[in-house]
Amino acid sequence: MRKLKNSELGRLNVEEFKKVAKIPLIVILDNIRSLNNIGSVFRTSDAFLIEKIYLCGITARPPHKEIHKTALGATDSVDWEYKEDTLLLIKRLKEKKIKVIAIEQAENSIKLQNFKVNNNQKYAVIFGNEVKGVQQEVVSASDQCVEIPQFGTKHSLNISVSCGVVLWDIFKKIKY
Numbered sequence: 001m002r003k004l005k006n007s008e009l010g011r012l013n014v015e016e017f018k019k020v021a022k023i024p025l026i027v028i029l030d031n032i033r034s035l036n037n038i039g040s041v042f043r044t045s046d047a048f049l050i051e052k053i054y055l056c057g058i059t060a061r062p063p064h065k066e067i068h069k070t071a072l073g074a075t076d077s078v079d080w081e082y083k084e085d086t087l088l089l090i091k092r093l094k095e096k097k098i099k100v101i102a103i104e105q106a107e108n109s110i111k112l113q114n115f116k117v118n119n120n121q122k123y124a125v126i127f128g129n130e131v132k133g134v135q136q137e138v139v140s141a142s143d144q145c146v147e148i149p150q151f152g153t154k155h156s157l158n159i160s161v162s163c164g165v166v167l168w169d170i171f172k173k174i175k176y
Contacts, residue, residue: 039070040160
């Protein structure tokens, strides 16, 4: 077995990425403090052809060297926009018939493995602050909550890890 060289991977360039069909999924980052987490979400969003990222509240915006360190150029490929008010953004997305899902541990949340996608539906998933999670008013405004099952002693996963798990799961449910 031999590791493939980057030139053998057949990846898209930025122009090709901009033109290729994306999966009907939007990522919302609600008050994320860590610039490295933000960059990681961009990189994961690039990997799974995410339509757009909304950066909300205190979430930092590119260009920034700490975001670039983990994004590795994905801030150039993935479409993004800053919105100060997450609740107003949710309202606008819902007006466009986009189903808004908070990724959070909450009453009546759906376990990720039980979350079913409708291929005729566009979704927006919200990831919250590293310490406080998704704001309660944002959870309340969401259509539903999806929870990543965990079985150890810790109460949560790092946001970049949560994002990777959720985006891969939804991507494979839509594409396969």
